[in-house]
Amino acid sequence: MGILGPIYNLLSTGPGTFVYHLLILLALEGAAGIALVEYRHTRNPDQRRFLTAFTVILILRIPLLILGPQGYHLLSPLLYALEVASLTGMSWAFLSPLIGRRGGRWFLMIQSAAILVATFLFFPIWYPLVRAVPFFEYTAFWQQTVWDVWATLLAIFSGLYLVLQQRRGEYLLPGIAFLIIALGNGLVTLDQTGLGRLVNLFGYPLISVVVYRAALQDLWAYRQELQTLSERSLRQTQELISMLGVSQALSASLELEPVLKQVVEHIAQALDADRAAVLLQPSEEPPGPLGEGTSENLRLMALYAPLTGHLALKGPVDVPLDQYPLLAHSVRRRRRLILPLHRPEPDLQSLCDLLQSPKGGTAIVQPIVRRDWVMGMLIVVNDHRQRPFESRDIRLCESIAAQMAAAIENVYLYRRLEREVQCLEQALREREREASLREAILESTTEGIIVTDEQGVAIRLNAAAERILGVPRERLLGRPVQPALEAIAGRSLEDVARLQSPFHILFELEGKQIAVSAAPVRLPSGEHLGTVAVLRDVTREVQAEKSKREFIAHISHELRTPLTAILGYSEVLYGGLVGPLSSTQATFLHIIHDHARRLVGIANNLIAIAESERGHLELNYVPTDMALLVGEVLESFVPQMQARQLEWRLEVADDLPQVEVDPLRIRQVVSNLISNAVKFTYPGGRITAGVATVPEPGGAPPHFCRLWIQDTGIGIPLEEQSRIWERFYHTDDPLRMAAGGMGVGLSIVKSLVEAHGGRVWLESAPGQGSTFTVLLPIRRPSSPALAPGAPDEYPSIEAALG
Numbered sequence: 083m084g085i086l087g088p089i090y091n092l093l094s095t096g097p098g099t100f101v102y103h104l105l106i107l108l109a110l111e112g113a114a115g116i117a118l119v120e121y122r123h124t125r126n127p128d129q130r131r132f133l134t135a136f137t138v139i140l141i142l143r144i145p146l147l148i149l150g151p152q153g154y155h156l157l158s159p160l161l162y163a164l165e166v167a168s169l170t171g172m173s174w175a176f177l178s179p180l181i182g183r184r185g186g187r188w189f190l191m192i193q194s195a196a197i198l199v200a201t202f203l204f205f206p207i208w209y210p211l212v213r214a215v216p217f218f219e220y221t222a223f224w225q226q227t228v229w230d231v232w233a234t235l236l237a238i239f240s241g242l243y244l245v246l247q248q249r250r251g252e253y254l255l256p257g258i259a260f261l262i263i264a265l266g267n268g269l270v271t272l273d274q275t276g277l278g279r280l281v282n283l284f285g286y287p288l289i290s291v292v293v294y295r296a297a298l299q300d301l302w303a304y305r306q307e308l309q310t311l312s313e314r315s316l317r318q319t320q321e322l323i324s325m326l327g328v329s330q331a332l333s334a335s336l337e338l339e340p341v342l343k344q345v346v347e348h349i350a351q352a353l354d355a356d357r358a359a360v361l362l363q364p365s366e367e368p369p370g371p372l373g374e375g376t377s378e379n380l381r382l383m384a385l386y387a388p389l390t391g392h393l394a395l396k397g398p399v400d401v402p403l404d405q406y407p408l409l410a411h412s413v414r415r416r417r418r419l420i421l422p423l424h425r426p427e428p429d430l431q432s433l434c435d436l437l438q439s440p441k442g443g444t445a446i447v448q449p450i451v452r453r454d455w456v457m458g459m460l461i462v463v464n465d466h467r468q469r470p471f472e473s474r475d476i477r478l479c480e481s482i483a484a485q486m487a488a489a490i491e492n493v494y495l496y497r498r499l500e501r502e503v504q505c506l507e508q509a510l511r512e513r514e515r516e517a518s519l520r521e522a523i524l525e526s527t528t529e530g531i532i533v534t535d536e537q538g539v540a541i542r543l544n545a546a547a548e549r550i551l552g553v554p555r556e557r558l559l560g561r562p563v564q565p566a567l568e569a570i571a572g573r574s575l576e577d578v579a580r581l582q583s584p585f586h587i588l589f590e591l592e593g594k595q596i597a598v599s600a601a602p603v604r605l606p607s608g609e610h611l612g613t614v615a616v617l618r619d620v621t622r623e624v625q626a627e628k629s630k631r632e633f634i635a636h637i638s639h640e641l642r643t644p645l646t647a648i649l650g651y652s653e654v655l656y657g658g659l660v661g662p663l664s665s666t667q668a669t670f671l672h673i674i675h676d677h678a679r680r681l682v683g684i685a686n687n688l689i690a691i692a693e694s695e696r697g698h699l700e701l702n703y704v705p706t707d708m709a710l711l712v713g714e715v716l717e718s719f720v721p722q723m724q725a726r727q728l729e730w731r732l733e734v735a736d737d738l739p740q741v742e743v744d745p746l747r748i749r750q751v752v753s754n755l756i757s758n759a760v761k762f763t764y765p766g767g768r769i770t771a772g773v774a775t776v777p778e779p780g781g782a783p784p785h786f787c788r789l790w791i792q793d794t795g796i797g798i799p800l801e802e803q804s805r806i807w808e809r810f811y812h813t814d815d816p817l818r819m820a821a822g823g824m825g826v827g828l829s830i831v832k833s834l835v836e837a838h839g840g841r842v843w844l845e846s847a848p849g850q851g852s853t854f855t856v857l858l859p860i861r862r863p864s865s866p867a868l869a870p871g872a873p874d875e876y877p878s879i880e881a882a883l884g
Contacts, residue, residue: 135175162229230271237264259288342384362458419447452487530617595624705740733772754827763795839863
């Protein structure tokens with residue numbers, strides 16, 4: 083056997099056994115150390131599995147190192163079980179990647195359970211035998227053969243399973259190592275213990291070599307991964323630098339043409355391209371939802387070739403899309419195109435001519451899209467080197483296009499904002515001019531104007547208001563006008579805010595008569611913003627009006643005295659008290675009497691006007707028989723009605739109570755109404771006068787008396803019915819013009835009726851006649867209908883403001 087004979091004979095002895103287990107333990111410790119170091123660096127799950135397996139194996143084989151040289155004796159079944167268990171753990175470490183984690187767990191559980199069962203079965207058999215025969219060797223017992231066969235078969239199974247996976251070359255060497263261990267265990271089974279152990283001393287270190295080789299492969303893969311990551315990081319850094327250059331160029335200025343020239347240069351350098359161009363839509367506004375506003379043209383804004391620099395462009399070049407179908411297709415579909423420009427198709431040739439590329443090549447046509455709006459086109463061409471573009475070039479081109487879209491949109495937004503700012507500045511200047519104009523008009527007007535806010539605080543005041551009130555505006559602005567409003571007009575700000583039309587009032591201030599017209603200021607939505615008041619110094623007008631009223635009253639009184647005499651003497655003559663009259667004399671006397679009575683009516687009306695304009699009428703209330711009063715007035719118009727061939731009728735209700743009125747004033751009311759009815763009724767018409775009470779609900783005593791004058795005359799149009807109560811109002815109707823009159827009768831009627839606390843209204847239609855109705859209280863009102871307000875004279879406006 084040569085030199086090997088003594089060695090394997092030595093390995094069969096006790097000291098040799100110790101050396102054998104020690105060498106295996108060192109080999110396994112080396113494998114565990116390699117796995118630990120590699121796992122710390124790479125966190126590879128395979129190395130963690132090796133580390134776990136070899137750590138457990140080291141723990142299991144320590145008893146073998148200590149007790150093995152003693153010949154096993156009493157604990158021999160346990161020691162052999164530990165050796166099979168350590169081989170089971172090593173098999174699990176290598177087989178798990180092939181049979182899966184679940185398969186590995188099942189393999190480990192089944193083997194462990196089998197080892198435990200065998201140990202518990204074998205130990206009761208061996209223990210009585212070794213007690214009976216103290217020096218009986220376990221190697222001569224059949225149990226040792228079972229353990230050796232078990233270990234041999236386990237090693238053979240693991241080795242063959244690994245070797246059969248040789249298409250994955252990393253499992254060939256561990257498979258050979260397991261087959262060598264199987265050979266060693268087989269020799270031990272054949273009672274060649276020394277030789278078997280010598281063979282195992284080759285197998286177990288080979289396992290350590292396998293672990294070290296796996297660690298080297300992991301390190302190499304880790305190095306390759308780091309190199310790949312470094313190259314990828316370098317490419318990404320270059321792309322980021324290129325993107326940064328494009329971004330800096332885009333943000334350097336808001337002038338697109340020079341900026342785009344720099345951008346295409348950066349794009350060509352970033353993509354290592356031979357040519358780059360940018361085309362944009364001529365419109366800076368996105369199209370509408372239905373595509374309205376979409377342009378059929380693009381503009382070539384910049385073209386760059388690294389070999390020749392910027393190609394000369396005389397400003398933006400229009401690119402009709404109908405002449406470049408490929409560009410039109412990319413715009414409409416919003417899709418990127420990769421084009422081989424070396425083909426002789428006409429569409430490709432036209433694009434080569436546009437880009438001034440004589441050789442053709444490969445091109446990327448990338449739409450510049452922002453929110454579904456194709457803003458333009460980025461075209462990159464390799465025509466000199468004929469290098470095809472890679473996927474990273476396409477991705478970088480897409481990223482640059484997205485960045486360009488955002489930057490171009492910002493430029494468009496800035497330009498739009500700048501235009502809007504200019505429009506706003508122009509509008510502001512116009513507003514300022516209008517405000518200055520309004521201020522100038524406000525200050526130049528001769529009428530005083532005071533404006534308050536919604537809280538009733540004075541916020542505007544013009545020079546005329548200062549002059550009329552005699553107070554500097556600084557002392558009035560910022561002060562509430564509520565006290566003055568309540569003192570002068572008897573109204574609150576809430577009352578003014580609810581008004582639908584201006585209200586007017588006249589008051590005296592420091593000897594001046596001031597007319598005020600006030601109205602709420604509202605937005606079209608109805609929101610109340612404040613109040614505006616217009617002040618006029620009407621002292622002269624009031625004095626002139628006063629003088630006019632005094633003159634009219636004086637003249638009226640002066641006229642009524644002789645007219646009364648004329649009426650009286652004409653009635654005496656007409657009655658034949660001084661002798662008989664001829665027909666001619668009677669006619670003339672009748673004319674004199676009619677005109678004299680007409681003048682008396684005019685004088686009475688003028689006196690009534692003068693009294694109403696003084697602000698109050700003197701009424702002498704007495705119980706009056708309204709039926710008798712109306713009948714007497716109607717009787718006085720009988721000659722006129724006969725002359726005009728009119729019919730008349732008086733309607734009086736039964737049980738009509740006496741009414742507390744001024745009979746002279748009511749007689750004047752009825753006379754004016756009947757006079758109008760006679761004037762404006764065609765011959766053959768009819769006039770009806772009536773008096774009745776207004777029934778109360780529940781049979782209560784009546785509170786109001788109603789009298790009406792109805793005719794079948796020409797009627798009054800609806801649009802004129804609100805104006806007939808105005809003084810001196812005349813219509814263009816021929817009959818009304820022929821009837822004559824001063825146009826004050828109905829105005830006096832309204833004033834006299836309202837002075838009694840009543841009201842008057844009209845019901846009429848053209849060609850259907852008119853009905854005037856007067857409603858009067860039966861009993862004298864406890865207070866006048868138009869109650870006087872607060873005192874109308876103050877020493878100063880500040881006193882009025884409180």
